[in-house]
Amino acid sequence: MEWIVGGLILATVGVVVHGVLDMDWSPLHRRGGLVPLRSDLHAIYHPVAQEIEAHATILGITLNDAFGEREANRGEMAWLVMRLAKGEWERLRELEVGLLNTLTNYLPTTNVVVPVRRVSAGNFKSRPVMDTVSLYEFLDRVLFSSKQRYSLRLRVLFRTCTLLSEEFQRTCYEGESAQDSSPEVWDRLDLYFHDFDLIAKETLLAFRSLLACQSPEGVREMAADLHDLLDRGVRVSVSASSE
Secondary structure (H helix, E strand, C coil): CHHHHHHHHHHHHHHHHHHHHHHCCCCCCCECCECCCCHHHHHHHHHHHHHHHHHHHHHHHHHHHHHHHHHCCCHHHHHHHHHHHHHHHHHHHHHHHHHHHHHHHHCCCCCCCCCCCCCCHHHCCCHHHHHHHHHHHHHHHCCCCHHHHHHHHHHHHHHHHHHHHHHHHHHHHHHHHHCCCCHHHHHHHHHHHHHHHHHHHHHHHHHHHHHCCCCHHHHHHHHHHHHHHHCCCCCCCCCCCCC
């Protein structure tokens, strides 16, 4: 009889926990893995996404040019082109970090539950990032509050963005100093870019989720902050129209 009662208790707890977890997603329905945005919110999201995606594309093209020079046995030219890639990488890093800082600032004032997407270590390719994300994956499993899980997601995105930038810049410096054209060095650079590009995409998904949860006043304030972020020498602007 006792094991029956125990089983019923466990089943009840399981249903309650499942319901709580489902509530994390209740304020917003997802279509195709994306949180839908109203037209006024999309007017704020789109310029930021466009700027980050543009820099990521330019970085990818520049890296491809550097790899092309290396494959043509023009090692010195390859590292000269890589200098351009380093500059573009830094501009993209500044945008990502600026956006992550903005999201961190607005999370405490977000009253609605924030939809959370887990960052999976299996999606990355470089060992430093995989090891870092694996640790955060473990912590994510023991958090039930969606705001805490979202905050953890921002921390892992910031940490991996910083880690990748340090590894990329260090590898470029050492490689150029030695004029190293070995596959090991260039393969590592390729993996770093793959993961950096993925971090940029994950950052935009996090932005989209939090933006959809803001109050009208929060939307206006966030739009102003993002305008300042994009106004630092970039090409597009953000508008905060009311619905």
